[in-house]
Amino acid sequence: MTANFKHPHRIDRLRAKIEEEKLDGILISSGENRRYLSGFVSTAGWLFVTKANAVLCTDFRYTEQAGLQAPGYRVDRIGGKLDWMSKLFVEHGAKQVGFEADHITVAQFDRINEAMKDVKDLPSGTQLRPTQGITLGLRAVKDAEEVNLLSRAIQIGDEAFAEVEKTLSPGMTEEEVAWRIEQAVRVRGAEAISFDTIVGSGPNAARPHHRAGSDVLREGQTIVIDMGARYQGYCSDLTRTVVLGKPDSQAKKVYDIVLAAQLAAIEMVRPGMTGAECDGIARKVIQEAGHGDAFGHSLGHGVGLEVHESPGVGPSSPGKLQENMVFTIEPGIYITGWGGVRIEDVVVLENGRARVLSKAPRMKF
Amino acid sequence: MTANFKHPHRIDRLRAKIEEEKLDGILISSGENRRYLSGFVSTAGWLFVTKANAVLCTDFRYTEQAGLQAPGYRVDRIGGKLDWMSKLFVEHGAKQVGFEADHITVAQFDRINEAMKDVKDLPSGTQLRPTQGITLGLRAVKDAEEVNLLSRAIQIGDEAFAEVEKTLSPGMTEEEVAWRIEQAVRVRGAEAISFDTIVGSGPNAARPHHRAGSDVLREGQTIVIDMGARYQGYCSDLTRTVVLGKPDSQAKKVYDIVLAAQLAAIEMVRPGMTGAECDGIARKVIQEAGHGDAFGHSLGHGVGLEVHESPGVGPSSPGKLQENMVFTIEPGIYITGWGGVRIEDVVVLENGRARVLSKAPRMKF
Secondary structure: OOOOOOOHHHHHHHHHHHHHOOOOEEEEOOHHHHHHHHOOOOOOOEEEEEOOOEEEEEOOOOHHHHHHHOOOOEEEEOOOOOHHHHHHHHHOOOOEEEEEOOOOEHHHHHHHHHHHHOOOOOOOOOEEEEEOOHHHHHHHEOOHHHHHHHHHHHHHHHHHHHHHHOOOOOOOEHHHHHHHHHHHHHHOOOOEEOOOOEEEEHHHHHOOOOOOOOOEOOOOOEEEEEEOEEEOOEEOOEEEEEEOOOOOHHHHHHHHHHHHHHHHHHHHOOEOEEHHHHHHHHHHHHHHOOOHHHOOOOOEEEOOOOOOEEEEEOOOOOOEOOOOEEEEEOOEEEEOOOEEEEOEEEEEEEOOEEEEOOOOOOOOO | OOOOOOOHHHHHHHHHHHHHOOOOEEEEOOHHHHHHHHOOOOOOOEEEEEOOOEEEEEOOOOHHHHHHHOOOOEEEEOOOOOHHHHHHHHHOOOOEEEEEOOOOEHHHHHHHHHHHHOOOOOOOOOEEEEEOOHHHHHHHEOOHHHHHHHHHHHHHHHHHHHHHHOOOOOOOEHHHHHHHHHHHHHHOOOOEEOOOOEEEEHHHHHOOOOOOOOOEOOOOOEEEEEEOEEEOOEEOOEEEEEEOOOOOHHHHHHHHHHHHHHHHHHHHOOOOOEHHHHHHHHHHHHHHOOOHHHOOOOOEEEOOOOOOEEEEEOOOOOOEOOOOEEEEEOOEEEEOOOEEEEOEEEEEEEOOEEEEOOOOOOOOO
């Protein structure tokens, strides 16, 4: 019954969730979830999925494209008013309808409820029920097609980094480095960078999310480059820390600690561990080296259609890591006034172990 | 009292709104609003503004940067828990606190309310009150600095379009055109394109938001190019429709109607008109030419830190256009199977008239 969809097993998994949650149907509003479940790529539109049916609702701008991209879905053209929603519920006899509470704003929810009041034949007891993370949960475990697309995105990122890394020299601005990376990523077929490239040199590297600016690269300082390519929607995420010329005395020491923390987590992570347990492996290495306070972010995060998605891999991530989950492992140490070091790779849990998807070489001192 | 802020008059206007809404303070969560009010550029953080104080709350990754970018704000470092929020309310004696209902999700709102329950010394009657569009309303009317930044973004877009337009030839793919535009925009100092460039050739041009794909440009067909540059956060937005070689018989006819509609709206729009009235000027021209059904989107939209923001300029935009508002005027006609035409410029209302900010020449047949 789902064979005509682009990704039949994703619909099957969603429908199993709908049943588990005792819902008659679910409204999908998030763009990435819409794409994941239907193949439809756009900035606007809704999916309404029940046990037996699937409808894609979008406006005039996208209806033709939706028909082409989302086989298996009936495409309904909607306008700005929200009356279509209740009509769909009535048509499909759906009384308990889930919505994405982690995507719909408070104001949208009020408007939807207002619109439902105006519909006269809505069966009593019809109710929008908040759900959280249902599709995000499905997305956390990647299928083979997704691992392929992610691997391609990561390969593009690796190649782009290798190409640009060779050209780095003192006096080049951070912005120039970021732009070279973006060009290198794009000429290799990525549709975009997956987030604003971070190039933090010297003291700027102490800010984990510093944007590339007009400061110039200097010898001896650490330069943190955090970059990603987006390929057919899938995001890569890679961080390398490099030094031009001879590293200053602190750089080697800090780098070795971060690298040891990363390798420990890659080596020891197992399906069945919580995200927090995985985080703890690397954090312990950094804490024991006396830099615990300087590692103020999570060890990692899931990667897929979004550059940050499930699973969480931080000190307060209770969820269990599972086979075929894909996530980053990226410890860092940041020292205000001096700089920082971060090393990040994307791994997939396969056959009970982490397989590192990135192949970009790590700097050796 | 606001002199030490980066944009003192924006804080003054916000505080006047806080007073008008009888609020003791307001929580700002939207990234663009945060940037507009503080100068702080990031993917995470909150502002809490009262009549007398202003606090910027962000996590470890951004605290150092926040101190540099947002003078006038006290910077508080927060973690993943939401307990800081109630503590701020208590510290500042704020009982009626506005939040951005058009940005906060239903799930976030629930979490915030849960967190507030746990705070023991929260005065009874402390309440989060939904607000909508307060800062967006301030942003709709641009100050001189904003018009300058927008003009620079638009100039970059104009120059990039002119450069790439000269190189268009049959057989080039839409994607290649989009990438050339992006490169041309970036080498001129834009930090990014402001949205995925649209290059719709032939039948693809019938889909107003077609993404650039692998189809090739052909002689005689219309090619809709919709592009933008982002400069210091501000977005340009430009659409030109071009034809390689001799246009087919339909192209000239449709083009002339769209152009007449656009010029009519640019000529006749006045402060004090509603967005709907402005939309109606162009729509009437297209309707009278017999293509009313083929113009299925709004005439325009505000442009600023976001590529779509207030004011609305569509058939159901009741708000009045005001002096110093900046918005697009972009009528179009789309015919399935054949293609489409859209012409778009950004205007600012000045001295009672629209001044066109874009200088990119329009095609002449």
